Structure formats: structure tokens, C-alpha cells
Amino acid sequence: MASVPPSPKIYHITHIDNLPNIAANMGLVSDATRIARDLSCSLVGMSTIKERRLKEIEVPCHPKTMVGQYVPFYFCPRSIMLYMLHMGNHPDISYKGGQQPIVHLQADFHKVINWANSNGVSWAFSNGNAGSRLTNFYNHPSKLNEIDWGAVSSSDFRDAKIKEGKQAEFLMFNVFPWTLIEKIGIINSTMATKVKTTLANVAHKPVIAVEPNWYFDSRR
Structure with missing residues (x-):
């Protein structure tokens, strides 16, 4: 199994149309918070999985909290979810706009958990799809070796084990700054x-970079 990267990065994908509200609200919000606040946004996820994450899948290291109460990130760009958006043929995804309008928001794992710990914000990560009932959850960086980093970095995810491992997630409760x-x-x-x-008028401006390798071949 591949070793834990010294400085893991985490990635959230969203539609470019959502950026103004994310920046104006100074953060990404969980599905639970979005629903509670009746926030409008361009949804690109799978409705049945979102429902399960909200109502059925708990985060055991933070008792009585549900996955849907957390803002999700992957540990890699070019995720399986992005592939499904690119292909546009999944029956449970109403979005059909392809991958071009989708942006990756990158953060540094260790900086994020340091901030969360300093501010009393709950966080966790999973070793697979956090919407799966078989996934394990952790909330200490010493457990990063529970993630299959070879699967996370793999570009071929036809194997079921790799497919599950590649979907490992980082979760931050409620709002991600x-x-x-x-x-x-x-x-x-x-x-x-x-x-x-x-x-243009936002105070915090992350680096903006063209990363074609974070996307799938547009000719497909």
C-alpha cells in the first residue's frame, strides 16, 4: 500500500455558479445547513446518496451527527463523482452540464485540522465513500494510514476495491471556511x-490554476 503523503491535500468540487455565494457567505456549508437555511445553489450530487447521508449514515467518532451535517472533500482531484458528471448518464444525477463548469477547491489537510482543533469544530475522514454503510471513520491524523493512498491516486478505478478506496473523504462539521x-x-x-x-471583489483570493490533469479527457 502506498505511504501517507507528507502534506495531503483535500478537494471539494462544485459548480462555478456557486462560487459567488460561497465566497459571500465566507464558506462552504453542509447539505443539512443548506436545507435549513433554504439556500439556493446548483446541485451536482446524487440525490439518493445525499438523502442517505442526511438521515441514515452516522459519523461514529462524533456521536449523533450524520454525514450530511458535514462539508465533504475528497483526497484527490479527478474524482469518481467528477467522472460521473463528465459522462452525464447516471440516472440519479439530474445535472447534465458536464465537467467544464465544475471547479476544484483545494485545501491543505493539516492546516485545516489545525484550524478546526483550535476552533472546536468537529472533523473526520473516511477510508471510503462516506455514504456507504461499510465505511470506517477516524478523527486523528495518525489514522491516515487507514486510507488506501494507492487507490486514491489511481486513474483506473474499475476494480471495486480501488473504486471504494478512491472515494475516501474528509468531513468538516457544518461550515468549511x-x-x-x-x-x-x-x-x-x-x-x-x-x-x-x-x-474580483472578494477579499480572500485563492490561487487560480488551470489543471487539465484534474479532469477527464473532454473528447470522450
């Missing part, structure tokens, strides 16, 4: 220009 986002990865220069325009 915008100021912890260090980089925004986009698919091309056109989208980079749109992101720069969108964030």
Missing part, C-alpha cells in the same frame, strides 16, 4: 477568466 481554500483548479483558461471575474 472560505479562507482555508488555498487553490481553485479549473479545466481551461476560459473558465479561469470566469473564476477571476467572479471573485
